[in-house]
Amino acid sequence: MKQFFQYLIISLLWLSSASVQAALTIEITSGAEAALPIAVVPFDTSKLPGKLSVDIASIVTSDLNRSGVLKVLESKSLPSQPYYSNQVRYAQWKAAGQEYLVVGRIFEKSSGQYDIQFQLLDVLKQKQLIGYSLPAKKRNLRASAHEISDLIYEKITGTRGAFNTRIAYIRAQQDKGRKYILQVADTDGFNAQTVLESDQPLMSPSWSPDGQSLAYVSFENNRPEIFIQHLATARRIKISGFKGVNSAPDWSPDGKNLALVLSKDGSSDVYIMNTATKRLTRLTRHRGIDTEPVWIDKGKRIIFTSDRSGSPQLYEIDIKGGKPRRLTFEGRYNSAASISPDGRNIAMVHGERGEYKIAQLERETGNLTVLTDSTLDESPSFSPNGKMVLYASTRGDNGVLYVVSVDGRSKHRLSDQTGDVREPVWGPYKRKQ
Amino acid sequence: MNHKITLKIALLVLTGIFASACQTTQTEDILVDPATDGQGQTDGSIAGQDGSTDSSTLDGGSDPNLIPITDDAMSAQEMLDQMDTPLANRIVYFDFDSAKISDESLDLLELHGNFVASNGDVSLRLEGHTDERGSREYNISLGDRRAQSVRRVFLLLGASTDQLDTVSYGEEQAALPGHEEAAWSKNRRVELIYNVN
Known part of the structure; x- marks a missing residue:
């Protein structure tokens, strides 16, 4: 075994500023027809001593467009550039076909300390819907822009926004040999930070419910093993390194247990591990492949993939055990379940005639809706507000990430210049500071 | 030759048991029973296959x-x-x-x-x-x-x-x-x- 270790190079680069080189950028692939028209005027920065590195209005514009619910007026079509509500001539915006208008301005209170003010206006009622002043440090300006997007989105749609959250994914790179990088980024793909880098495969990131840690699979010892890593401190432990497969970790809603897959007792089966005591409970017992467990119904049940019927399909089992119940019947291949936050919908990889797309199953009715139209889609993951699904697809020789609205009407690509990106997982809401 | 047939039968039985995990219970009944397995598909067909594959x-x-x-x-x-x-x-x-x-x-x-x-x-x-x-x-x-x-x-x-x-x-x-x-x-x-x- 020793000879394998010499190849191992693992570096922990969390919060390393040098790792931002590989930013993702957004490209709109299709917009929704029925989206609500909104104009976002560039914020006034004329009171600032220097130029700001971050364009708040363009971040908000990109966020709102990505939602599929709102459609932002192109900046070249703006009839005027007001910064305060009392500068707005509503008739002008009504004539431009807009229902909502966002204006704002940025001040520097002290060095590196900003105050961002914005107002969301209703063009038809000619009044302010919301207006806030947000204090922001220089390094948090992007997060503040996403917070503004969240506030606008929630006021208009009534649903909490999920722009100011994080995504995790694996990037594979060819650079003096193959490299695998676990990264965390903003939901628009910017502000990417490396959590772990290895010359052996990394897989299956899973967020802890508090957003503080990731569980993942690393092949650093030349076999798949499960690790847990605290993001802020980079402290990591190997939680599962049994003989055979150790894979597919998924954190329980209370953060105390991991569902995972082990083949130490023969074939791949689903187990539950208490992360504090490492005590294992075996949940499934079958000679087929049982994998990809995800918690549902506040931790009472688990949905998993099994090929016990001859091809991979989704099943549901009580965590106390019992007989699994099959959930999917359409299509030869259904796997990789992700559960909507309200527990009503399951996103999955749906394979039919050799094509793999993302589909959504409504639990109550059993209705299956196909959301995507390419052929090698995988790893769906719901946004914390349940309105979007993040997933991976293939474009040329590279893996790329997409976001699709749950009605399937709007799809956006998080494009990437430097490599092959896969296995995205959407993190939970940030805790209020 | 004997050894080879034994290996193939042993494998068929094993894969049979395995396959039964993924298929219907009907298949399981057939394949798990060693007697049925031996005389069923394996004996004749394997010997025939063997003869043709071995040398060519x-x-x-x-x-x-x-x-x-x-x-x-x-x-x-x-x-x-x-x-x-x-x-x-x-x-x-x-x-x-x-x-x-x-x-x-x-x-x-x-x-x-x-x-x-x-x-x-x-x-x-x-x-x-x-x-x-x-x-x-x-x-x-x-x-x-x-x-x-x-x-x-x-x-x-x-x-x-x-x-x-x-x-x-x-x-x-x-x-x-x-x-x-x-x-x-x-x-x-x-x-x-x-x-x-």
């Missing part, structure tokens, strides 16, 4: 019934270093979503299995791989299942458990890039990685 399908005129043995003049390492023998061929391939070992692969695995069984200082790491289709997690388990199938063949041929190590890389380490069957068929594989202690 192997490259270079090698007879799979000839078991390579280590002589005093050549160490296991030296035998493995020879690039012009069937032992230099160390990859077996699989059908989509399958861990079933083909007759052709079985011939190759017999050569390796006998070699491992007769060389106690040799150990083998069996690395299971899949093509890119389907989910990555499922593919890790599928690669594991493939490596386990190969391991069972080696155990039947007399290799000991501590000579054999299995690991699955799923779809993470493709042998060939590309998104079509030409690449996929080369990526669905188990690689035999030798180590001489």
Whole structure:
């Protein structure tokens, strides 16, 4: 075994500023027809001593467009550039076909300390819907822009926004040999930070419910093993390194247990591990492949993939055990379940005639809706507000990430210049500071 | 010849039990019963297949019934270093979503299995791989299942458990890039990685 270790190079680069080189950028692939028209005027920065590195209005514009619910007026079509509500001539915006208008301005209170003010206006009622002043440090300006997007989105749609959250994914790179990088980024793909880098495969990131840690699979010892890593401190432990497969970790809603897959007792089966005591409970017992467990119904049940019927399909089992119940019947291949936050919908990889797309199953009715139209889609993951699904697809020789609205009407690509990106997982809401 | 038939039957029974896990209970009843299994599909058809495959399908005129043995003049390492023998061929391939070992692969695995069984200082790491289709997690388990199938063949041929190590890389380490069957068929594989202690 020793000879394998010499190849191992693992570096922990969390919060390393040098790792931002590989930013993702957004490209709109299709917009929704029925989206609500909104104009976002560039914020006034004329009171600032220097130029700001971050364009708040363009971040908000990109966020709102990505939602599929709102459609932002192109900046070249703006009839005027007001910064305060009392500068707005509503008739002008009504004539431009807009229902909502966002204006704002940025001040520097002290060095590196900003105050961002914005107002969301209703063009038809000619009044302010919301207006806030947000204090922001220089390094948090992007997060503040996403917070503004969240506030606008929630006021208009009534649903909490999920722009100011994080995504995790694996990037594979060819650079003096193959490299695998676990990264965390903003939901628009910017502000990417490396959590772990290895010359052996990394897989299956899973967020802890508090957003503080990731569980993942690393092949650093030349076999798949499960690790847990605290993001802020980079402290990591190997939680599962049994003989055979150790894979597919998924954190329980209370953060105390991991569902995972082990083949130490023969074939791949689903187990539950208490992360504090490492005590294992075996949940499934079958000679087929049982994998990809995800918690549902506040931790009472688990949905998993099994090929016990001859091809991979989704099943549901009580965590106390019992007989699994099959959930999917359409299509030869259904796997990789992700559960909507309200527990009503399951996103999955749906394979039919050799094509793999993302589909959504409504639990109550059993209705299956196909959301995507390419052929090698995988790893769906719901946004914390349940309105979007993040997933991976293939474009040329590279893996790329997409976001699709749950009605399937709007799809956006998080494009990437430097490599092959896969296995995205959407993190939970940030805790209020 | 006798030995070969036994191996194939043993494998059929094993894969049968395994397949039963994935198929209907009807199949399970048939395959788990050893009596039915023996006289059912296996006896006649296998013998027939054997007769035709033995002499014709192997490259270079090698007879799979000839078991390579280590002589005093050549160490296991030296035998493995020879690039012009069937032992230099160390990859077996699989059908989509399958861990079933083909007759052709079985011939190759017999050569390796006998070699491992007769060389106690040799150990083998069996690395299971899949093509890119389907989910990555499922593919890790599928690669594991493939490596386990190969391991069972080696155990039947007399290799000991501590000579054999299995690991699955799923779809993470493709042998060939590309998104079509030409690449996929080369990526669905188990690689035999030798180590001489």
